[in-house]
Amino acid sequence: MDNTQIQKLIVDEFSEDVTLRPMSGFKMDFSANPGFRKIFFAASCVCETSALLSVEISDDKDDHEIIAAIPSLVERLERQERAFKMMDCETHSKMMKGFSRD
Numbered sequence: 035m036d037n038t039q040i041q042k043l044i045v046d047e048f049s050e051d052v053t054l055r056p057m058s059g060f061k062m063d064f065s066a067n068p069g070f071r072k073i074f075f076a077a078s079c080v081c082e083t084s085a086l087l088s089v090e091i092s093d094d095k096d097d098h099e100i101i102a103a104i105p106s107l108v109e110r111l112e113r114q115e116r117a118f119k120m121m122d123c124e125t126h127s128k129m130m131k132g133f134s135r136d
């Protein structure tokens with residue numbers, strides 16, 4: 035199962051109010067753990083701040099195990115999105131500056 039298929043399974047399970055967009059991976063991902071692959075989603079706010087959210091899946095999981103893990107991945111992403119939406123836009127703009135400094 036490739037990352038796009040996993041993203042589709044995750045998107046299918048999102049609540050209706052979730053507005054995360056699937057993102058393709060990045061070649062330069064310094065935070066990646068060996069033995070895990072990362073699935074990326076983007077959250078965005080009306081102030082045009084976007085945040086990159088991700089969940090990790092162990093590389094040695096087979097398709098059946100991945101499907102079994104989908105509900106917990108969905109829950110983790112929904113929790114990350116809620117945290118992003120609960121920040122006010124002043125905090126969002128600080129996050130933007132933090133990102134560009136790196």
Ligand SMILES: [Zn+2]
Pocket residue numbers: 079080081082083122123124126
């Ligand atoms: Zn905002």
